[in-house]
Amino acid sequence: MTVGGGTSRRLPPKDGASQKTEIVSQALTEGFAAARICTPNSVPEIAERLEQFVAEGRHGDMAWMGDRMNWRGNPAALWPEAKSVIMLAEPYTPSHDPMTVIGQKDRAAISVYAQNRDYHDIVKKRLKRVGRWMIDHFGGEIKVFVDTAPVMEKPLGAAAGLGWQGKHTNLLSRELGNWFFLGAIFTTLELPVDAPGQENCGSCTSCLDACPTDAFPAPFQLDGRRCISYLTIEHKGPVDEELRAKLGNRIYGCDDCLAACPWNKFAVEASEIRYAARDDLVAPKLSELLTLDDTAFREKFSGSPVKRIGRNRFLRNVLYAVGNSGDAAFLPMLEPHLIDPDPVVADAAGWAKQRLIG
Structure with missing residues (x-):
């Protein structure tokens, strides 16, 4: 989704570092738990990994994973004008033990993220609010994505330093555990990037x-x-x-x-009541x-x-x-x-x- 109507506003210039500081602060104000930055070409390895995944048939019925592979495997091709990608984390940490229901044979187990409102709508609206704020303050153009477009959010999240892809292939963080959604804001602003996340799974399986x-x-x-x-x-x-x-x-x-990941001892509580x-x-x-x-x-x-x-x-x-x-x-x-x-x-x-x- 594009916000800004394809135009750039002329505003007093600020250096990229100042813009980044204010953008991250605004993202946290909007309710995101973390915001980090990379570039669209920060993950050159994912094209080969995706191609192998699909070639081996591990995507099953998900034919969409093979569609638009040039975009999915190369975020820079999705929107060539983009200079930076802001990756944001939205916690949905459960307040109950999600494994308790597994032992109750007369009951059904529904994944934690689906036990209330659809996160796509919630996260996208939050992303758009941050994006509009960016345009109002710094100009430029943006596109926002949350799990419904050919964007590989997890590798981008790792490249931006939100965390690392664990042995279960999900993104996890020393500060957030692994109960969090990802959102992405592609922007034409050129912002300083963060260091990529470092893998900390060790020998744990x-x-x-x-x-x-x-x-x-x-x-x-x-x-x-x-x-x-x-x-x-x-x-x-x-x-x-x-x-x-x-x-x-x-x-x-x-x-x-x-639920098995030991890093969840550091998981932060979900602030969005609609995830309860x-x-x-x-x-x-x-x-x-x-x-x-x-x-x-x-x-x-x-x-x-x-x-x-x-x-x-x-x-x-x-x-x-x-x-x-x-x-x-x-x-x-x-x-x-x-x-x-x-x-x-x-x-x-x-x-x-x-x-x-x-």
């Missing part, structure tokens, strides 16, 4: 050991096809039977590798989720990221969780879903029934 599906073929590498976040959100068809039991009761995303978990989404009953038709699903998850996967994919995930519950009391509730018009839902119901019958 907590995140790798925590993965239920062994989605990490090696440290710092992810096979998306085995990742529960991918399987429950991006993957459209039936999940391979080999992996269904490993999903447990996770019906939207997975927090296991994030809704009571009905911390550990919802599987029995209640099974009864949701399309209308009820849309109403329950209005404003939530969960709504984006649609009722059928959501119900598929719920049925896998029911099959993993070991509770035969669910059997009568499966009957209507055995004849669901969606063949993937019907297949999931049949699988769940066979699991519960034993």
